[in-house]
Amino acid sequence: MSMKIMVVVASTRPGRLGPAIGEWFVRATAATAAELEVVIDVADLAEVGLPFLDEPEHPSTGVYVHAHTRAWSSRVDAADAFVFVTAEYNFAMPATLKNAFDFLSREWAWKPCLFVGYGNTSAGSRAVQMARGVAASMRMLSVGGDVYLRIADDVVDGEVVVDERRAGQARGALTQLVRAADVLRPLRERDGQIVAAAAGDVSELVVLQRACWVDEAIANRAFDLPALTETAAQVEVSLAEWQVWVIRSGGRLIASVRARRDGDAWLIGRLMVAPDYRHQGLGQQLLAHAEAHAPAGTATIALCTGVRSTGPQALYRQAGYSLTREGAPPGSVLLRKAATAGSVGNS
Ligand SMILES: Cc1cc2nc3c(=O)[nH]c(=O)nc-3n(C[C@H](O)[C@H](O)[C@H](O)COP(=O)(O)O)c2cc1C
Structure with missing residues (x-):
């Protein structure tokens, strides 16, 4: 190697x-x-x-x-x-x-x-x-x-x-x-630790997002989701546009999330946990990590998911987000929560 x-x-x-x-x-x-x-x-x-x-x-x-x-x-x-x-x-x-x-x-x-x-x-x-x-x-x-x-x-x-x-x-x-x-x-290998994604993570990120979004595609009857169709080159570009974090276990990339600033909002997306690592709290950990990296001056933290993505919606509601369809792309819902003093401060 x-x-x-x-x-x-x-x-x-x-x-x-x-x-x-x-x-x-x-x-x-x-x-x-x-x-x-x-x-x-x-x-x-x-x-x-x-x-x-x-x-x-x-x-x-x-x-x-x-x-x-x-x-x-x-x-x-x-x-x-x-x-x-x-x-x-x-x-x-x-x-x-x-x-x-x-x-x-x-x-x-x-x-x-x-x-x-x-x-x-x-x-x-x-x-x-x-x-x-x-x-x-x-x-x-x-x-x-x-x-x-x-x-x-x-x-x-x-x-x-x-x-x-x-x-x-x-x-x-x-x-x-x-x-x-x-x-x-x-x-x-830093098993279980949340670390910034590196260029070498791209192919595993592509595999992970495809594995994770199949269920969402079936639930929402929409198969042209970017998470399913993006190429490795597109995912590589996204690493420059977003802050991306990953978790590995035994050398394998098993979970990830990304975030970026959009005006006074902090957008969080692509929260994904490999199907065989779900229900262990990794999603909550990654969500909290991404929230904690919201820059100073952030007014709201925002997420987007499918109208029928009931699992992710439950996780976000539990984390304090409110759901709205207003302003959401077709077939999606937006989830927002106000940024608190404890959840912002970096950029
Ligand atoms: C500020 C300064 C302090 C130095 N102190 C030492 C020292 O304590 N011991 C030593 O062997 N050489 C010392 N030197 C000489 C350096 O080893 C030598 O100048 C070397 O080329 C410095 O590396 P550089 O050219 O990559 O900066 C010192 C040089 C400078 C500029």
């Missing part, structure tokens, strides 16, 4: 050495990466461009107000392991790396990491020691075998000096990293 490894280049100052060290690591390990079917994503923090942490909520809530945080979250989430290429500034890691760590929480968890440190006298080892402690606090596992470069000895004209022994060490370390990522995979 292929793995995605993120190589994080930590330093961001003009004229920095960081990208050259990162490129050296990627080049030195390219053959091993190909052999192990590893996809490398180089995240240069200068390009990622995060400001200083500006999210109002604790990252463990997964409630992110800013687009830059959401983008960083999905990129880190997609990685199975990390290589942190870090300089040493005043006996510590660069503030940019600490800041990039602090933005997120569960996205880092249960993933192994490796460090490539560089610097003057200490070859970056004090920065790595510090970063390792921070990584451990976020449930990353440092696999060891870290690579250190002393600039005076190992870098000439801004390029890492060719040294087969060091390249071999990097290849060995990458192999260990991939093995550890494989072993830790079950811990990363």
Whole structure:
């Protein structure tokens, strides 16, 4: 099974050495990466461009107000392991790396990491020691075998000096990293947790919505429902237009919901739970999660379902929604409830 490894280049100052060290690591390990079917994503923090942490909520809530945080979250989430290429500034890691760590929480968890440190006298080892402690606090596992470069000895004209022994060490370390990522995979599956959908979820979302909307189509005698006819490409586009959350069990995508702002309303849709996982409260959990992500300024929370979709209507009524046919598309009903102070605040 292929793995995605993120190589994080930590330093961001003009004229920095960081990208050259990162490129050296990627080049030195390219053959091993190909052999192990590893996809490398180089995240240069200068390009990622995060400001200083500006999210109002604790990252463990997964409630992110800013687009830059959401983008960083999905990129880190997609990685199975990390290589942190870090300089040493005043006996510590660069503030940019600490800041990039602090933005997120569960996205880092249960993933192994490796460090490539560089610097003057200490070859970056004090920065790595510090970063390792921070990584451990976020449930990353440092696999060891870290690579250190002393600039005076190992870098000439801004390029890492060719040294087969060091390249071999990097290849060995990458192999260990991939093995550890494989072993830790079950811990990363996040059984039962609500997480933001990623591009890799598209085909399973298509299957899930078809499985879930067959009953609705039969009940409402309408078979041209978008949830039944949408292609994978259309579902992929919807991931950019909506906030979409999913739940997995044993690696399988079993439930999902989506939401987006529409004026002062927060529209919730595509609440779906696989037929064999119903009656366990997953629908209520997802509905409450989507409601809790309503942005500040939301006046009403709105849903739409089929006139004869009695099961979903019962769930929504139980959650405080009132039903109206006014303004609803043909064959549908609208359900609304006023947003309360406790249910809004994010955007
Ligand atoms: C603000 C600052 C602090 C530094 N502190 C250290 C240090 O504590 N230990 C060290 O070995 N090198 C230190 N250096 C030298 C760096 O290791 C060297 O400049 C390296 O190229 C920095 O990485 P970068 O070019 O990717 O920014 C420091 C450099 C800067 C700019």
